Structure formats: C-alpha cells, structure tokens
Amino acid sequence: MSYLFKFIEGASSYFHAIELAKKKLISSGFAELDEKKEFQLKLKGKYFVTRDDGALIAFVVPSKKKIKKSHILLSHSDSPTFRIKPNGEFQKENMIFWGLETYGGPIFSTWFNRNLGVAGRVFYEHNNKIKSSLVNLDQAPVMITQLPIHIDRKVNTEGLKVDAQKHLNALVTLTDKKTSKVSFLESYLKAELKYKKLLNHDLFLYPLESPQFLGLGNDLFSSPRIDNLASASASLEAICKRAKSPSEDHLNMIYLASHEEVGSRTASGADSPFFKNIFERIFYQLDQSFESMQQCLANSLALSIDGSHALDPKSKDCFEERHTPLLGKGVTLKVDASACYAYSSELIAKMNALLPKHKIQIQTYIKKGNERQGSTIGPIFTKKLGIKTLDIGLAQLSMHSVCEVASCRDYDQLVKLLGLILKDQL
DSSP states (O other): OHHHHHHHHHOSSHHHHHHHHHHHHHHTTOEEEOTTSOOOOOTTOEEEEEETTTEEEEEEOOSSSOOOEEEEEEEESOOSEEEEEEEEEEEETTEEEEEEEEESOOOGGGGBTSOEEEEEEEEEEETTEEEEEEEEEEEEEEBBOOOOTTTSTTHHHHOOOOOHHHHOEEEEEEOSOSOOSSOHHHHHHHTTOOOSEEEEEEEEEEEOOOOEEESSTTOEEEETTHHHHHHHHHHHHHHHHHTTSOOSSEEEEEEEESOGGGTSOSTTSTTSSHHHHHHHHHHHHTTOOHHHHHHHHHHOEEEEEOOEEOOOGGGGGGSOTTOSOOTTSOEEEEOOTTSSSOOOHHHHHHHHHHGGGGTOOEEEEOOOTTSOOOOOSHHHHHHHHOOEEEEEEOEEESTTSSSEEEEHHHHHHHHHHHHHHHTTOO
8 A cells, every 4th residue: 555655645646647657667677668769679678658748558578579469457647636727817806816627527515625736747948948847836735715604504405506617716825916927826836947938837736635544444545536546556566566577478568548537538548549559569569460460459458447436325325236336345347338338248257257266356336227327448448449348446435526535455456456467367
C-alpha cells in the first residue's frame, strides 16, 4: 500500500500521474522512447513512450523475435475534477474568483467548503522560446464556498442545488484594487517559474487530503482519485516486477490512457490510434510481418482496470441483488450485456478456473436493469484492436466523490492478479 499512497498523493493532476509513472519505470530499468524519433529496440529491452504529457505506454520486449501474443493492462490517468477556465479570473466586490469548468463527472457537493490546491501544466514564453512545465500550487489553497444553512434552509432536506455557471467558482483571495494589470494566477505562477509571458494552461483543482487508512485494522483506505489511480498504480507495480524476468515469446504492456473521464476522444485518449501506432512500431522494429502481427492480436488478451461500485448497505435498494461487490471480498469482474464494459465469456471462465487456485477472490458487478450504466476504455480498446478484453476493477464507495473508499485487501489481490496475467498464467 505504501507505493499506492505515495503515487496518489503525488499525482495531483493526470500530468503528474504520468510523471510519477515515468520515474517508477526508469527506476526499474525502463528506457524512454520518443514518438518523433526512430525506435531502437533490443530483445529483453524495457521501454516506455508518452504522448502529450498525459498518456503512457510501457512494454517489455520478449527474449525471442517471434511474438506469439501480448498481455495488456489498461487503465487511465485522469480523475473527475474542475479545470480553471482559460480566462477564468474575475472580481466580485473585493473578492477574486476563478471560474471553473467541470471535468468528468464529479459529485459537486463533495467539493464545497474544503481547501483545494491547483496542479497541472502551463505553457509560457521564456528567452524567446515556448516552454512547458508541470506545477503544483498547494501553498495558497482556494475554496468553493456554500451558502449557510441559515439562508439555504432546505439544503439538508432537499439537497444542494448547484448551478454550475453560478456556483462553481473558487474563492481565491481578497483585493483592495478595482483593477489589476497582472492576474493573481500569473503572480502565483511567477513565484514558481521564471517566464516573460503566460501563453496557456491546463490547471485543475485537487483536494489537499492525503490517502490514509480508515478505521481500525488497516482494512480500508480513503483517498482522492482512487478512481483510477489505484488501477494505474497496480499496473505499474505488476509490470515493474515482471520486467525482471522477460518472457520468451509474449509482449507485456501497460497503457495509461488520458481523458477517459471526458470520453477518450483525444490524441492521447483510448479512442486515438496511440496504442495501435506503438504496437505496430514494435513489430516493425523486430522485423515481424503483418501476418505475424495479426496472429499475435488474435492470441492476445487485455484487462481494462477501472473502479467498480461496491455495495453501500445504507442504500441497498439502489443495487442489483447478488451482483454487487462487497469491500474486502476480492477483485470485481464487470459485466454488461449492452457492452458498456468489455466482456469475454472465455476470459471470465479462465478467471473462474485460475484465481481460486491462487487464493484470489472474485466478485461480479452488474447494474440494476432499470438504471443507466457507466463505461470504461475497455469497449473502445477492443473495438479498435479486436483483442479479447475483460473489464475488471477495484470495488469502492463514494466513486467520483472528492474522497473515495476502498479495501486494502482488494488492492493487494488486484496487484497479485495482474502479476499472474503478465506471467501468462491465464
């Protein structure tokens, strides 16, 4: 759990998640490749490549040129949050605010009345060059404030009603000036970076709480961004451990995609050709034929790893009976007849046969028949590559809240399961 906690705490934005993933891989002997340059691959080599600072693919080349199959672990680097609008700073009375744009599907009410840091990526001009840097601004927290109960008398009985345009603005600071030539954001950034002109930014809010164990016995943990940094962390742990002993003929890979929370339709999201591009380049570098690559695709498998809903006993009627996981009872297989999740009967059968032998518990999640279903990158991936893919996940409470809850035992079992997949045990 120590690596997971460290990873989540440092991954204040999805850009930071990828930066931490790079450091983990480099410390495990992986070399970074540049998409813009020719790949130079060696047998048993360990490599990774990033795109747009927000997505990463890592892989371990087998000891033989002929790749018979690939085992792929899919997750994503982003989480629901709020993005500062490009020209978001404004003044009301003597207060400075930042206008916010919703990113993904956060539960609005959980973000009110708490200290929030700012993290992400900025582009700026310095010495007549355009540069970019990651920033984490945690020394001057901001807050999305809320009306007191004395004014909003029905907030506890009828719930918080949020107008995203009106209410989702972060209080930044006070000012005695009516106008200012330099925004507070620019002043804040200049304390961190040297630059002549701020050109653009991708800045997101994040809660300043650190991951911690919940209750007694270290059975549970609570943390921001469990969805989906726990999946990314487990994938990194699994491939770094397996990379110490490369396979003879199968290609182990992980893909941390960006922008899943907003639909994946970006150059670095799962709906892009990023993974396909890298997969093909690996085969061409190893002088493998198109026919060999197609055979490999047909023999390969992928796991799409994302958060799963756990049963909340306080609201039992909201869940499908006998098909909702319990915290602490193992890894979740996610099933949906409408293909909102990637589904493979063959892979589920193999899971049911394999995992009990390794003392890994399995649960199944299915939505209620009269409810809408969320989705993952699994269906997008299998549609593009034709690889057998199965959606699995770590069960959690309060998904998409500012702070979520999951089981330590479930996470440990997830890491163990991913290790078995990369060892070609399935």
